[in-house]
Amino acid sequence: MSYAVGDALPPFVVTSASPAAMRDWSVFLADPNPIHLDVDVVKAKGLGDKRINQGPMNVAFMMNMLLAAFPGARIEAxxxxxxxxxxxGDHLTASGTVTAVDGNHLTCEFQLDVAGRGTVNSGTAILII
Amino acid sequence: MDELPPAPVVAGTSLDGTKLFTITAEENAALCRSTGVEPAIDGSAHPIYYYVATQVAMGKSVAGICETCEFDVDDGPMMGSSGVRFAAPLMVGESYKVTGEILSLVRKLSRKLGVMDVLTYRLRLHPAAGGDAVLETDNVWVLPRKELAA
Structure with missing residues (x-):
């Protein structure tokens, strides 16, 4: 399989950000911050009326997109x-593009978009294929 | 900016952990599935464990880091960015320990957030048995200083 600058990576879609996953991640991260667990706390803090996904889970979605695009690869940076x-409840799409190819190293730009609201995460990664 | 009080001096504060973090097969599988994928069959853990393992096994909790920065965690620290450099993949069944330190705490004035402190800290994950770090991560948090709002 060969890759070229400008190649678009297949998107990774999360149809609905899940409160159950947020509960799981509060355990994984040993972080009981109630903005991920309790709508009333989110409202009281003036942060909206829905639970908020843990940031690292959003990074995991983008990692899933990258690793699915390059089977057998690993993320170096x-x-x-x-x-x-x-x-x-947000509908999420992680997507990316190859921006450089150097031997078995690929550089990609990526982003995570929420339907109707736009990009909420973005960044760059180097993979070893 | 000149009239703002300086940010607490915290650069160099150790974040070395004292406990080990073991990536169990059960938790790795649950974590993978919570993000919509199956665990890898080659024994590697989900790479997001770079963040999970370092946060859980560093020497201070998130609330503890905030306290060091004289910031109440209930005031809502926000993730700004996170970077990682892997020297090797993380493996299921392996145990790791954390070293690290706060790099900087810089007070800034933001049009959107008002006065805020930008915290940068670096963590490394080492095999519990010893040896070079398998990864290094820099995390940046934004600490909004409501009490310093104009």
């Missing part, structure tokens, strides 16, 4: 910027 929150 990755930088992610957090631009906005993901809320329960």
């Amino acid at each position: 990755m930088d992610s910027r957090f631009l906005d929150n993901v809320y329960e």
Whole structure:
């Protein structure tokens, strides 16, 4: 399989950000921050009326997109910027593009978009294929 | 900016952990499935464990880091960015330990957030048995300083 600059990566779609997954991640991260668990707390803090996804889970979605695009590859480096929150029920699409090819190293730009709201995460990654 | 009080001096604060983090097959599978994928069959863990393992096994909790920065975690720290460099994949069944430190805390004035402190810290994940780090990660958090709002 060969890759070229400009290649679009197949998107990774999450049809609905899940409160159950947020509960799981509060355990994985040992972080009981109630904005991920309790709508009343989110409202009380003035952050909206839906639970907020943990940021690292959003990074995991983008990693899933990258690893699915290049079976057998591994991520050597990755930088992610957090631009906005993901809320329960959001429809997410992680996508990316090859921006450089150097031997068995690929550089990609990627982003995570929420339907109707735009990009909430973006960044770059280097993969070893 | 000159009239703002300086940010607390915290650069160099150790974040070395004292406990080990083991990536179990059960938790890796649950984590993978919570993100919509099956666990890898080659024994590698989901790479997002770079963040999970370092956060859980570093020497301070998120609330503890905030306290070091004289910031109340209930005031809502926000993730700004996260970067990682892997020297090797993370493996299921392996145990790891964390070293790290706060790199900087810089006070800024944002049009959107008002006064905020930008916290940068670096963590490394090492095999529990010893040896070079398998990854290094830099995380940037934004700490909005509501009490310093104009």
